[in-house]
Amino acid sequence: AQSVAQPEDQVNVAEGNPLTVKCTYSVSGNPYLFWYVQYPNRGLQFLLKYITGDNLVKGSYGFEAEFNKSQTSFHLKKPSALVSDSALYFCAVRGMGGATNKLIFGTGTLLAVQP
Amino acid sequence: DARVTQTPRHKVTEMGQEVTMRCQPILGHNTVFWYRQTMMQGLELLAYFRNRAPLDDSGMPKDRFSAEMPDATLATLKIQPSEPRDSAVYFCASGNTGSGNTIYFGEGSWLTVV
Numbered sequence: 288a289q290s291v292a293q294p295e296d297q298v299n300v301a302e303g304n305p306l307t308v309k310c311t312y313s314v315s316g317n318p319y320l321f322w323y324v325q326y327p328n329r330g331l332q333f334l335l336k337y338i339t340g341d342n343l344v345k346g347s348y349g350f351e352a353e354f355n356k357s358q359t360s361f362h363l364k365k366p367s368a369l370v371s372d373s374a375l376y377f378c379a380v381r382g383m384g385g386a387t388n389k390l391i392f393g394t395g396t397l398l399a400v401q402p
Numbered sequence: 403d404a405r406v407t408q409t410p411r412h413k414v415t416e417m418g419q420e421v422t423m424r425c426q427p428i429l430g431h432n433t434v435f436w437y438r439q440t441m442m443q444g445l446e447l448l449a450y451f452r453n454r455a456p457l458d459d460s461g462m463p464k465d466r467f468s469a470e471m472p473d474a475t476l477a478t479l480k481i482q483p484s485e486p487r488d489s490a491v492y493f494c495a496s497g498n499t500g501s502g503n504t505i506y507f508g509e510g511s512w513l514t515v516v
Contacts, residue, residue, distance in 0.1 A: 319502050330406075330493060330507040338502040377445065381502075389458065390435070390495075390505055392445040 289314040291380045293393035300368045301401050308363040308396045310378030319381040320361040321390065322352055326374045334376075337361060348372070368400045404428045406508035408494050414514045420482040423511040426475055427496030434477045435495040435505060436462075436469055445493075451477065452499060484515045 290313045300306045312318055319338055323331040335346025342354045352363045363376060378393040407426040415421055427434050436448040449459040449469040459469060466485070471477045481488055491512050497505035 321504070323507075328512075330509040331495075333504050333506065336502070336504060389447055389450060391447070392437075394444045 289318075289380050289382045289389075289391050291378050291391055291393035293376075293378055293396045295396050296394075297397040297399060299399045299401065302370050303367050306365050306368045306372070306398065306400070308376050308378075308398060310361045310363065310393060311359050312361060312378070312380040313359065314380050314382045316382060318361075320352075320354065321379040321381070322346065322350070322361075322363050323377045323379065323392075324348075324374050325377065325395075331377060334363070368398075370400050370402050373398055373400045404506075406494055406496050406506055408492075408508035408511050410511055411509065412512045412514075414516065415484055417485055417515055418483045419515075420480065421484050421488075421513060421515075422481075423479045423492050423494075423513070425477040425479075425494030425496075425508060427477065427494070428506060429475070431496035431498055431506075432474075433497050433499060433505070434471060435497075436477070436479050437493040437495065437507075439491045439493060439510070440489075448479070448492075481513075484513075486515045489514050 292311045321336045322334040325331050335344050337344050337354045345351045350365050375395045377395050379390050381390045409424045432453050434451040438446045448462040450457045454471040468480045491510045493510045495505045495507045497503045
């Protein structure tokens with residue numbers, strides 16, 4: 288069965304510092320990996336995804352994520368955090384085809400950026 | 403700007419009442435998902451449709467929940483009778499077939515059952 292783990296409930300970072308939000312996954316075959324962001328009282332917004340190719344994926348709002356197959360990780364990163372980045376971040380994984388073609392989400396990580 | 407549209411945005415109802423939530427997927431998308439979000443359980447997949455046919459509803463309590471797609475532009479999630487433990491945010495999302503395709507979420511229906 289496929290699964291996603293976000294080991295940190297909350298990440299605190301000062302504005303201007305780099306940030307990392309961690310994600311590890313388990314899936315049969317090649318993974319399709321996604322990051323979404325949720326602002327208060329809003330729906331989930333797509334940030335970026337890894338399908339194939341370059342392990343470093345760039346997405347919206349200056350975010351990027353690095354796919355590491357050997358460590359089964361897909362950590363979200365940003366070189367310089369903004370207060371407006373404060374939100375709930377979800378990692379998600381999808382397997383290939385059939386019954387595994389669901390998008391399964393992690394439990395979410397709350398990012399708090401202090402001014 | 404194409405988006406998934408959900409109604410109602412907010413609903414407060416009494417225990418035992420029927421609740422119907424509606425979703426208009428993005429035009430051209432052929433897969434529709436219903437998710438439920440609570441503090442305790444996080445995001446749970448309730449049901450999943452492809453080309454209007456239900457593919458997986460194993461996450462949905464069968465005794466009181468039902469999900470349908472009467473046509474390609476409308477998906478519904480119904481709770482009858484509603485209970486306080488159903489209080490949650492219900493999200494609809496749509497996308498196209500293919501594991502690499504992105505799915506897009508609506509703004510959610512915020513349900514409170516008192």
